[in-house]
Amino acid sequence: MGFALFSTAHQAIAAKTALQDMVFDAETKVALHTEMAKKNLFVKRCVGIDANAVDQSKRLRTGGDYTHSPYAPPFHPPPPAVSMWGTPGYITAPPPYNPYAAYPVPPVAMTSPAPVTGPTAYAPVQNTKDNPPCNTLFIGNLGDTVVEEELRSLFSVQPGFKQMKVLRQDRNTVCFIEFEDVNAATSVHQTLQGAVIPSSGRGGMRIQFSKNPFGRRKDSAAGLASVLNGAPAN
DNA sequence: AGCACA
Structure with a gap:
């Protein structure tokens, strides 16, 4: 049994139908069976950098938390792409065919570290x-x-x-x-x-x-008004 | 604790 990750759901379905029932062992006439995985394949990007993530995955593995989800480590964050399942729209925009599209493992954006916008x-x-x-x-x-x-x-x-x-x-x-x-x-x-x-x-x-909100250095309006009125500038 | 720009 194995899993393959594709760039798009469209390509995955194409590959699935192309390979379905293909006889891959001529002697025993064993045919290939393909189906969509229940979850997206989790690909570790930089090995060795994120020691915490590795440790955690090990801990979770040995924890035997595979009962409900045998196909992927349970901790991996739900990829945005999941929302496409069941949405008819996901076939509407097939990307132009590119034989190398799947090669540099697709932007597994789900595992990327948080952008630099937040405080550390x-x-x-x-x-x-x-x-x-x-x-x-x-x-x-x-x-x-x-x-x-x-x-x-x-x-x-x-x-x-x-x-x-x-x-x-x-x-x-x-x-x-x-x-x-x-x-x-x-x-x-x-x-x-x-x-x-x-x-x-x-x-x-x-x-x-701030002592003085943007655009006002002092309460110049009040000060000026008092001067014009001849009133004492309190 | 430090407060500019108009």
């Missing part, structure tokens, strides 16, 4: 003082080695993100991030509090609300 860890943060909530966050505790692109990739994917400004000072780097509204800023304020950006070299970042 969270560190405790003593969040001493904060300012009243507004739509702009002030990010502190960033080392001067921090890479702006890492900050950007972390924050620009947050819902409501509008813009970001990095301010480098002598020993400190801080960063301002504007969001659509106070709610978006508030939720990021708590979800990313203490997030660790490796390049910062400082541990977790400290997130506070």
Whole structure:
């Protein structure tokens, strides 16, 4: 018994029908039987790098957790392609025939490591003082080695993100991030509090609300209005 | 603890 992995479900079905009942032993007249596997074949990409995954798979194997799923290690994440089963649409767009398509083992994207958009860890943060909530966050505790692109990739994917400004000072780097509204800023304020950006070299970042929201340096409107009114600038 | 842009 064996399993073969194809680039597309379409190609798998084509191969299945082509090979079905083919006599592969002329003497004994034994015919080949093919059927679709119950799960996608799991192909390990980089051997030896992910020691954890290997260990875990071994542990699970010896755990005998094969009873309900004899064909694939139970831990492997459900590939997105699974949703295509039963969907009539999966035959509508057969790719142009390419005899080598299946060779460089297809993008087993399901096993790829998480994209660099997330923080690697969270560190405790003593969040001493904060300012009243507004739509702009002030990010502190960033080392001067921090890479702006890492900050950007972390924050620009947050819902409501509008813009970001990095301010480098002598020993400190801080960063301002504007969001659509106070709610978006508030939720990021708590979800990313203490997030660790490796390049910062400082541990977790400290997130506070900005003293001045984006686009307003001081409360210049009020100040100007008072001046024009002759009212005392409180 | 460090708060710019207009």
